[in-house]
Amino acid sequence: METTDLLKKVRHIEIKARGLSRNIFAGEYHSAFKGRGMAFSEVREYQYGDDMRDIDWNVTARYNRPYIKIFEEERELTVMLLIDVSESLGFGSQSLLKRDIVAEIAATLAFSAIQNNDKIGVIFFTDKVEKFIPPKKGRKHILYIIREILGFKPEGNGTDLNVTLRYMTNAIKKRCTAFLISDFIDAGDYKQALRIAARKHDVAAIQVYDKLSTELQPVGLMKVRDPETGEERWINTSSKKVRDRYRSWWSDLQVSMNNAFRQSGVDSVSVSTESDYVKLLLQLFKQRK
Incomplete structure (x- = not known):
């Protein structure tokens, strides 16, 4: 992304996120996350x-x-955003990619935190911890975070929630409020790491997904590529067996994810690229009252 394009996008997200956090989220955020x-x-x-x-x-x-x-x-909180920057976030069948929705949600949470005089930090992750931004206050810090969210280039491609959660648990000594923002397409077992993190910190999870990725459409022979492994293969989407197998994979992934949240006592919300994430974030906040 060119520097001028990046700055325009940063400004656009700043205006949108600042307005949302000030006019809609301020009271809900304050009552949902009450401090240490x-x-x-x-x-x-x-x-x-x-x-x-x-x-x-x-x-x-x-x-x-x-x-x-x-x-x-x-009242003062430390807020950590754990942001998935793996290759699978680069998908989107609507006007916005999953990565774009993640950026807007993260920016809105960041501005909500800063308006409540909270510190905010970020952990970018793929199949490893890519970057740690220590918690600080101030608009300058927020804009730096948004620039990184929009322009960050990870080294890894995959997703490893286990590594990320363990890193946060060890790196952040005092209790914090952590938002884990990901599509949660992770074949590994992160239940124990999530349980330990949620015992030490106040963890909320936000899944971002695209509706097209939940079910294969019967459009015939199709070449598909796994963005995280680079593996390519041809599949026949006209085959009911192939579509059923894919639907079963997605369903199992969701069940495993929701079980992990429930067993760890983690509040969560799922946001699709075509849904109103404002309404869904408010729903998340109200769960916590």
């Missing part, structure tokens, strides 16, 4: 109806009358 917990704020004299468990016994002993601790919610 409660932090001590101050003490005040005990009042009738206060919880006895909040009494500060040291201050109470000093002043010879009961005082309680006041706590406030720690």
Whole structure:
């Protein structure tokens, strides 16, 4: 992508994502992702109806009358975007590729985070961790992230969620909110890595897929290429057996993915390239209330 084209696209996504995060997602994001917990704020004299468990016994002993601790919610979050940049994201039968939808979703989440004064970082991955951008705040940092999302050129082609999840678990020491954004076309077993990551961090999963990739259309003999392995082969899409086998592969993939989410306690949403991802993201946020 030429530099001028990239800058235009960055600006377009910035305007769209900023508007969505400010006008639609601000309140939903804030209530869905509440921060690390409660932090001590101050003490005040005990009042009738206060919880006895909040009494500060040291201050109470000093002043010879009961005082309680006041706590406030720690709002600041660290948000990590785990973004799949494998070759299979380059597919799309609609006006946008899966990669384009991933970019818009990631940018919208990034602006939502920054408007809530949260830090945001990124892990780009294929069948390995391609790049780690440490969490920071600020518009300049967000624009850098969007430029990388749109222009990043990975070394790998495949997808390995297991490696990525293990990397995040080890690299991010404090509890964070992590959005795993992928098409989840991964033949490996990532259930255990997801379970461990979700135990340490607050993980939400966003699957991006294209409707055409869920079912073969009967259009006769077709040459197909696996974008992640480069393998090419001819298939007869007129054959019901071939179409059934493909449909079964997709169904098994979805069942395995959803089982992994459920067993790990991970909230998730699936977004197709032709659907309204705004509505689906709001749905994800509301799951968490």
